[in-house]
Amino acid sequence: MAIPDISDGPLALTRRRFDNSVHALADPVPVWDHGVCRWSDSLYVRLRGAITARTAGRRRVMAGSRAPCRTDVLVWLIEVDSTVAGWEPDSKGDTVERLHQLSARGFRPQDCGLIDDYCGQIERWVIGAAELLGDRQVAVALRLPCPACGARWTYRRNGSEQIRSWALKVSESGCSCSGCQAFWPPDRFEFLAQLLNCAPLP
Numbered sequence: 001m002a003i004p005d006i007s008d009g010p011l012a013l014t015r016r017r018f019d020n021s022v023h024a025l026a027d028p029v030p031v032w033d034h035g036v037c038r039w040s041d042s043l044y045v046r047l048r049g050a051i052t053a054r055t056a057g058r059r060r061v062m063a064g065s066r067a068p069c070r071t072d073v074l075v076w077l078i079e080v081d082s083t084v085a086g087w088e089p090d091s092k093g094d095t096v097e098r099l100h101q102l103s104a105r106g107f108r109p110q111d112c113g114l115i116d117d118y119c120g121q122i123e124r125w126v127i128g129a130a131e132l133l134g135d136r137q138v139a140v141a142l143r144l145p146c147p148a149c150g151a152r153w154t155y156r157r158n159g160s161e162q163i164r165s166w167a168l169k170v171s172e173s174g175c176s177c178s179g180c181q182a183f184w185p186p187d188r189f190e191f192l193a194q195l196l197n198c199a200p201l202p
Helices: 011-026 043-050 071-087 095-103 109-133 186-195
Strands: 029-033 036-040 153-158 161-166 168-171 174-177
Touching (some): 011 109, 043 095, 109 174, 174 186
Antiparallel strands (some): 029 036
């Protein structure tokens, strides 16, 4: 009796993760307010609306001394739009429509690795969008090296000063490495704990 080849991966679970990640980025979100359910725009739509948003400040800024849009939001949108367009080059729809078309595609078991790549990218976008909108939960540093790249620290410049921070950080949204951009969603925390040699939960 032949042993079934499971090297292609669990397609159903991978598809579910992909559908969830697309939903988190591209679909409206139900919000309960005093017992009444209303629908909030998706993260992607909210980011599009935030591109011209201004942060209130104490000092008045002279006209022409700042960019006409939020450059951090613009960079996020360019990355998302261009990447998704590359995933669905034959589609003439916008980014949300392309994501839904991609989600409806018929994948094969051997496509699990490709779908995982899609999921990891979209999940990073979701976290980045929430951070840009101020929705992101507080991230806690894990004082351990990243199991993907081995980095313990990352560095960034603040003027002439170099700031060092822990590479691996965890929040309710997932765990990410700011060095190699590796990401583990909450449903992978148990696997991540094994990689980090953490003691099992009681």
